[in-house]
Amino acid sequence: MPVFWLILIVLAIAAAGFVVGRSRALSSAEGDARKLHSLPSFYGNNVVIKAIVPAFLVMIVWLLAQPLVVASSVSGLIPESAIPDNSSRGLVMAEVRRAADGLDAAVASGGMTEDFARNARADFNDVTERLQEAGAIVTSQVTQPVLRAAQRFRVLNATGKTLMSGAVIALSILGALWGIRETKAEFRARNTVETSIRMLLIAAASIAILTTVGIVLSLVFNTVEFFRLYPASDFFFGTTWSPSFSGRGGSSELGVLPLLWGTFYISIVALLVAVPIGLFSAIYLSEYASSRVRSVAKPMLEVLAGIPTIVYGLFALLTVGPLLLSVFGPNGLGWMQAGTAVMTAGLVMGIMLIPFVSSLSDDIINAVPQSMRDGSYGLGATQSETIRQVVLPAALPGIVGAILLASSRAIGETMIVVLGAGAAAKLDLNPFEAMTTVTAKIVSQLTGDADFASPEALVAFALGMTLFVITLGLNVFALYIVRKYREQYE
Amino acid sequence: MTDATVQGGAPAPRGSIHSIDARTAKRNRAEKRFRTYGKIAIGIGLFFLVVLFASIIRSGAPAFTRTVVDVPFTLTQTQYEEAEGTLFKTKAYSDFFIAALDNQLREQGVEAEFDADTIERLLGKVGSTIREYYRANENQLGEEVSFSLATSSRVDGYLTGRVTRESMTDSRFLMAADLDLVDRLVEGEIITSEFNWPFITGADSGVDNPGGAGIGASVVGSFFMMLVVLFLSLPIGVAASIYLEEFAVQNRFTDLIEVNISNLAAVPSIVFGILGLAVFIQFMHLPQSAPLVGGLVLTLMTLPTIIISTRASLKAVPPSIREAALGIGASKMQTVFHHVLPLAMPGILTGTIIGLAQALGETAPLLLIGMVGFVARGYPDGFLQGFVEPNSAMPAQIYTWAARADVAFYDKAWGGIIILLIFLMIMNIVAVVLRRRFERRW
Amino acid sequence: METKFNCRDVQVYYADNHAIKDVNVDILDKTVTAFIGPSGCGKSTFLRSLNRMNDTIPICRVEGDILLDGEDINDAKVDPVQLRAKVGMVFQKPNPFPKSIYDNIAYGPRIHGLARNKAELDEIVEKSLRRGAIWDEVKDRLDAPGTGLSGGQQQRLCIARAVATEPEVLLMDEPCSALDPIATAQVEELIDELKANYSVVIVTHSMQQAARVSQKTAFFHLGNLVEYDDTNEIFTNPRDQRTESYITGRIG
Amino acid sequence: METKFNCRDVQVYYADNHAIKDVNVDILDKTVTAFIGPSGCGKSTFLRSLNRMNDTIPICRVEGDILLDGEDINDAKVDPVQLRAKVGMVFQKPNPFPKSIYDNIAYGPRIHGLARNKAELDEIVEKSLRRGAIWDEVKDRLDAPGTGLSGGQQQRLCIARAVATEPEVLLMDEPCSALDPIATAQVEELIDELKANYSVVIVTHSMQQAARVSQKTAFFHLGNLVEYDDTNEIFTNPRDQRTESYITGRIG
């Protein structure tokens, strides 16, 4: 039975369980819902949860486990001799799977009867041909062991699926019955249901942790490998970043400091653009603008967040860079040598980040109760005084969140840096110099042509890890600050 | 009385409310300045938006027209069999067509110097269109069929002004002299311009075939990815935020989760690609280049944005609302879902809009899970296949086009950006309308 | 009269601030109990302890035993939700939901399943609004937001909302502070009516009101329960000197 | 006594709801004026019109002339900020800022530049808190947030906050609703003291309070100003039948 149908059946059982649970709850209270501990629908939902959750859990585990079990048992059918020298058992198994799929397709398309498929003692050419006719992709002649294995594979899978269907449906019915049995007036159905929801919420929150673990794990091995090849002290305290193309044995200097400095500098410039503009936009939109203006301007600004960063990169390179150059360049103030610089990238990145600050802050500012503003106006404060001294402090946690999000985005941005900031890794104070960031280098080292086992390529993982740890530190600090200055209204 | 006066002090005479006193004037100026800053800020934002839009639209417009050669053509059964017998079949079809066109033009006595090579240079990749047609309509063999076949990108460029005789002096793809023939054919209405439907509906093409490039397939890819992102990141993000903000007790562990989430926001997107490759493809054996995997990776990337904004808006709901609900015997769950969440909805939707917009425009993580490059697989066979069949995504498509040598792809890239922005706006409209319905002050 | 609440050695702290000290009191069923005392003495704090509303204030800590019908409400087994459904509350600051007037009232009955259908719900809403003495003012605008009402109207809306869920005990924190005399009289009438089946605790600053509506009165001062007795006794024959000073208007 | 506010044909609408109808009234300087009337009759609405607080409610529309010292406050030239500095307000629902108690009070003086230095500001804060009759309760916790106070404390904090900016006119919307008799008496004393230099308008539901503190009383009913006269007159000899019904407790 296809999984889709199985899901539908379980859902149907659950739906029936809901109705039964609900009505049983009502009848146990002689039709008077008030005598129940919880709303009747909670009793229904309790049954639904019991009918669905264990059944689906079993189904998922089964679906994950069955291929493994089947594969290991089928794989035993393939003698060592049937595995070509350069191949592996795994690849032959892929062939088996493909042949089994082909048999399925052939049966479905009528090119083969089920009997024939199961007991194809016929010669393999015929089978191969029939499979090909049925549109199955058969790469070469189906061999004896492969065909046997494929047949066994089909049989096992079919049995497995039948067993699974039986188990899942039985479990679902049992679950529903259990839920129905529990249904009595004094049963705390709401609490049970809410506990389940709470579990779900906790599970959702732990995804963040899992992601972090995943990231650390996917970075850490290569990072360790990198430090085996390249001294950590040179990496952390080196002031030069000049990887050489590893083809020549390499005399790379991979000091992270210039990259960190570039990251920091460009992000600061970007935030200096985005935070004031974003914050003032948010203030204007939520406090001054008419609702018409607001309803148009806010989504428009949000479009800025959705323009692909490559467009910003090109915008930096082709428009902003030359513009800055004409003012600060050799023909102007003489501070700038080329169009690509920290300033160029920072400015453009700032533009991209405006909606991160403006839209979120606007929502938060809007959520500050009107009575706070009234209190201030009533004392003769101007609107700006009210905003600065009453509304903004009240909205501070949210605004800090928005700014953190924007800074995170600034740290993680690549395209704009690559195109706008130049690729030079430099430790320099002049914002009109070209610099580059950790992220840009992660991408470029990872997507480069270097030997993947060389420090020049592995450094990408070390860079990722370093950035991860540093931002972690910054976030701890930010959390501390927010806790310290938080003001709670009411 | 006097005592009170001494204590309270007579109010400093404040004068008429019609004439503004010095201090108020000063404060009003500050107010005005503040307000002006706001206007300037919005102005700057919108100004850049307009500038960006203008340049996108200007650069992208040419992608929406194409030039075609309209000619009747007959392919015989023998020619068909001959072509099918070769390895590079489409080339054979193309050659037949060129020969036929050459003949036809000579018969018509077109006044220009040309030979088969000239015609080859003028045409785009016509072979596959012709082959596809006859493979599907074998009964048309020997009949005259009228084809609209794409010209080469240089002819396209010539008609839109990108290419001139001067600019082609050193090119071996189109000789300046070839343009005489183009002029004649345009006069004879054999070459015409039309709206570039294949661009909107088609899939990617090889680097030597800009005329065949379309964004359609990757729009579908992005669509499926966004479905995954929306249906995973929104519920998970909101659920996580609710747990952290409303249920979790403040302790080291929740602090850890909190810091973790903000930290995830700062993880470069390509690192999510590394994670996705390791977890979804290598560990979970999900198919490569599939929107499902892309969607999962982008979900992980979008989650922090949604969580941070949702938490901020949950925090902003005044406690009195919660007390009111709890006070009449609502459970915490009911309080949150019935009262707090609706009030936090605008912020949640904002987070969703921004998060999804970001996900929609992101290329880097897709680089590692195989959605960037050449994924010209056309449309998926069905809804569920849409998630697992190899496909590209709009930003990835744009990114690859922008890197190609032929400038015609550059137009396509900008055209693709226009489509992406249209997609983005359609996606946003729903959220923006919803958000407005939830907005209220209390 | 049975005891409804049985409070033994109740202490409440806001962080370090010891707001309620050693309070022992028995609150009777089918009785109106008035809490009086100067502003800031802990009336609201104690009231909120009775249905565990203080749980929502992170810095707040409650100690001692509070038994409702003999069961400890602070027991881990107790579901605060069920407790609060039984022990309803009207807050000192009116806090209508930012929803329509109708939905404000209907919310409680809906989550507690008090109405089988829309007609019954309509009926409950109307009855509650009438009992809250606000029906006439809002009957034409049940769809208008509850937050767009005048201060006094909001207060009555909150009373109606609390009554709609039919709690066994109703805690009212200065329910008439923003009401005119007539509305006050109507609310007092309601309290009187409720008394027949329920237990009502009311915080008030008006001695007259306390004297009018309550059978028992508790006088709080600086976190201490100074005196608890029949209302008559308290007002005519206070035992503690502080009580006397307060009711005669000498300490605040 | 000079006229402070001169109101002619004032109308206030909330969207379609005609909340204030044709109100004509002269509010005198150095006088306490009481607004009385049943809940929802428009007292707060009218009070808020006097310092243009209704500007902040988008659906609210005010028509007619309101002259302050002969100058139209709704004139385009008028800066509402300056107006509100002159005409201070205590709201019906206490709304302390989410700041420390000190900053709550210091906020007004700071923005109006009433203190030259920290010492002066400290002095103003202390004086205002004393006048708000709350100094003793909070003097040890000036750094604690204003939102962590009891209901009555918050109300007094808001009174102190309004007084700290030294307005010429003080509008008080039920300033004593959450206060015990002693605190009420202290606030009434403050009002009395303010009267010497300022004009005070107070909304109250307590006839006694109106009678005690005010020289003039206005009675509102369903958005109309029914009667406006010397307080004595109103309470002893009301001209309108509705006034009489109200003060004798027959209509609400």
Added chain:
Amino acid sequence: AVAQSRENVQIAGSSTVLPYASIVAEAFGDNTDFPTPVVESGGSSAGLKRFCEGVGENTIDVANASRAIRDKEVEACAANGVTDIMEVRIGYDGIVFASQKDGPAFTAFEPTDIFNALGAKVLVDGEVVDNPYNTWAEFNAELPDVEIAAFIPGTKHGTREVFEEKVLLIGCEETGAMQAMIDGGMSEDDAEDACLDVRTDGKSTDIDGDYTETLARIDANVNGIGVFGLAFYENNTDKLKVATMSGVEPKTETIASGEYPVSRPLFFYVKKAHIGVIPGLKEYAQFFISDELAGPNGPLANYGLVSDPELSATQSMVEGEETM
């Protein structure tokens, strides 16, 4: 449901090979009944890394590379069970120097000019000093008297290697700087390394993006000179003019004959274990290097690939599934 068998050939690797692979993949889909292969970009490094991750359907079948696989990579492959690897050379990529069409005339270069302009340390009056030159004319009067502004491939690019080996190193030797360095007490290896150092004072810019970026840089700088692939240049003759190297103009013919020195081979690697398992894999490899496609008149050459004179050897190697 997820454990479906893969039907398409999955390819990843060098972005230099990507254009050619895309041409072939499209034609392969159009001319056969196999599904169009998926070609991912991401660099030779990432491509080979994924190639070496193991055998099986969840790994790629073909890795494109703009350089030959390294021994260490072969070892890493073997460690993961990827042992039988077919190396397929598809042709050569010519690397050219080009400047703005309307810019000053840089039309004739010698490697020495490039070295003098870009080397970190050059030989001036017999001494090795930090590169002092600001304009081209300062060391070669025949070159225009304009500011040096070069855009060279970043160190992530395979092109960089060719640039270093075939231009800088030669220039270094020819100017005598290398000898001077060795004379100054450096070992030969150190001197070679020093020759390859590029000045960091802003006259030379590393480009980490692709040629489009280089083009954009040159568009924005009249005096700029950049390094491009031949194919890219040929597609943009309207914006760029190309420089000769040692008097030879870069063309597919001159590069194929070896007259023009700066070029590199391009490869793809096939996992032999996947042949016969992944439908169309061998057919794809054969199709790629068929005369019709990779020959001198095929679409790849037409696009700018310098076809391999020894193509037929490669063809028979693929036919026989010979591994490295």
